[in-house]
Amino acid sequence: MAATNIILGYGETLTQPFKLNRGSGDKKYPYNIAEQRESLGKQLGRLMQEQQAQPAIIKPRGESVARFTLHPAFLAKTHHPNGLLKASGLRCVGSRSAYVVPRNVASSRQRSGESLFTAALYVAGSDDAFRRLADMLFSTRIPQTHQKAFCRFELVQPFAASDKNYVDETISNRPTLEVVLHASAQDGDIVKAFARYAESLGGVADIARALIVSGLTFVPVRLPASKAHGLSAFQFVRAVRVMPSLRIGGREMRASSIAAPALPALPAIDTSLKVAVFDGGIGHSDLSQWVQETVLPGAESTSAAYLGRIGKTEKIGR
Structure with missing residues (x-):
């Protein structure tokens, strides 16, 4: 059998150490630092001017929250500008x-003028911290890593109240609003500052019922819908919306007919035992000797499909 001839292309490269370049090379940046000083410099100037004009009551700890939009080419976690933000005294509170x-x-696969998917970072800090960020942008001694971080931003803007308000102000009644705050379990002072601000608008923030999830605090607020926009001006508000209501499916609930048992004439044997039952309600006083009915606000009315009593037969919906 004939031997197989192995042909090596460019075999001469094997006569000495040879480095094989892998990957696509260095990351291509859409802007250089000079271009960002021109663009971001103006944006930061407008941002700081607006922040300094804000009243103290909407700035807990003297801090504001701004929105930093990344260029679509830098969505990977390795491109997150944590180092730059920390060096200036700022912090990311959400995205x-x-x-x-x-x-x-930054890529030939992207078309100029096309709307592209990206991420917006919510950045919090004092006026001095935002001023330090602007000074770093124009500093000639800024480290290369920070220069690259600046070149990953597309926009630096205020987080405007109009961007947070999802309430239809034409609602005439006094709804319960749900306010989402950029506040974790360690930020109780921010939640209390928000409650004071809501009170100044004539509202009541029920912080005792606040729910904290993944760095966000959800607070019920009683306030006219017409004032929801003012509520959104608080710097650490992420969103203001009408409190969602419990939804029940459109189809009728099935009911089963159960013969009513004969009621005893004696009182309860042990009055210290209590059981809470969440149901459609009683609607009569036949059981008042043993049962106390509590109707929650907003649940005064019900549907005949869910509660019915005909003669000695109870219609119980589950």
Whole structure:
């Protein structure tokens, strides 16, 4: 059997150490630091001017929250500007998805003028911290890592009240609102400051019923819908919306007919034993000797499909 001839292309490279370049090379940046000083410098200037004009009552700890939108080419966690923010005294308190039309694209796969998916970071800090960030942007001694971090931003903007308010102000009644705050379990002072601010608008924030989930605090607030926009001006508010109501399916609930048992004439044997039953209600006083009915606010009315009593037969819906 004939031997197989192995042909090596560019075999001469094996006569000495040879480094094989892998990957796509260094990350291509859409902007250089000079371009960002021109663009972000103006944006930071407008942001700081607006922050300094804000009243103290909406700035707990003297801090504001701004929205920093990343260029779509830098969504990976390795590109997160944590180092830059920490060096200036700022911190990221949240993020959300967003779309932006970048001034310049960083890849041939992206088309100029196209709206692209990206992320918006919610950045909190004092006026001095935002001023330090602006000073770092124009510093000639800024480290290369921070220069690259600046070049990953597309927009720096205030987090405006209009961007947080999801309440239809045409609602005439006094609804219960749900306010989402950028506040974790360690930020009780921010929640209390918000309650004082809501009170100044004529509302009541029920912080005793606040729910904390993943760095966000959900607070019920009683306030006219017409004042929801003012509530959104509080800097650490993430969103204001009408409290969602419990929804029941459109189909009729099935009911079973059960013969009513004969009621005893004696009182309860042990009055210290108590059981809470969440049901459609009683609607009569036949059981008043043993049962105390509590109707929660807003549940005064019900549906005949869920509660019915005909003669000695109870219609019980489950």
